[in-house]
Amino acid sequence: xxGFIKISxxxxxxxxxxxxxxxxxxxxxxxxxxxxKYDTTLVKVNKTLVKNExxxxxxxxERHQWxxxxxxxxxxxxxxxxxxxxxxxxxxxxxINFTVKLITGDVVYSSKQDGAKxxxxxxxxxxxxxxxxxxxxHVGDKARFIIPSHLAFGLLGDENKxxxxxxxxxxxxxxxxx
Numbered sequence: 587x588x589g590f591i592k593i594s595x596x597x598x599x600x601x602x603x604x605x606x607x608x609x610x611x612x613x614x615x616x617x618x619x620x621x622x623k624y625d626t627t628l629v630k631v632n633k634t635l636v637k638n639e640x641x642x643x644x645x646x647x648e649r650h651q652w653x654x655x656x657x658x659x660x661x662x663x664x665x666x667x668x669x670x671x672x673x674x675x676x677x678x679x680x681x682i683n684f685t686v687k688l689i690t691g692d693v694v695y696s697s698k699q700d701g702a703k704x705x706x707x708x709x710x711x712x713x714x715x716x717x718x719x720x721x722x723x724h725v726g727d728k729a730r731f732i733i734p735s736h737l738a739f740g741l742l743g744d745e746n747k748x749x750x751x752x753x754x755x756x757x758x759x760x761x762x763x764x
Contacts, residue, residue: 635751636660639734643753646689647732654732657722661715662732669726672763676708680720681762686748687755689732694747694754702761713738716756723760731756 643662647654654662674680681704686695697703705712707720715737723729735741735751743750 636734636736639751639753642689643732643734646753652730654730657718659715659718660734660737661718663719663722663729665723665727665729667726667728669724669728669760671725671727671760673724674707674720674722674760674763676721678707679762679764680705680707680723680760681764682720683759683761685757687757688748689753689755713754715754716758719756719758720760723758725760725763728757728759731758 640660643660647662652664654664656662681702683697683702684695685693685697687693705717705720707717710717713733715731715733718737719729719731719733731754733754733756735753738754739748739750739752741750743752748754
């Protein structure tokens, strides 16, 4: 959450500064903005955004009648098919088949198109929500994760198929740990 607040603050400052145009006739001055002055407001805005997204996820789960658990960070998960293999752990490679959808149902990535994914758990460039979810699985497990934007691609999206502040729905099968 602190990173989310910092990013929001940077966007706020950039917007504030870019809206302050000047002409040659105006005297140029430098304004120093005290970040602490906006901390309370930014924290309040971010809490509201997180709460709204959490409510949207809860409503989505209820509509689909899924029995999901909450990890405490905001990740929702359900293991709908149990495997019998070894458990995933940090420092190990996890090989997964996957489908990534937006909460709207639009498929954005899939191992059917992109191939299976090999992830070094705890040391990869993958989103934190996916890594957190993988640590709950054993080889052979099939699971569904709903990953809020703060555990996914945040304010910017992935600058490709995933838009800004997107909630993601992952269907994952852990096929191998190496």
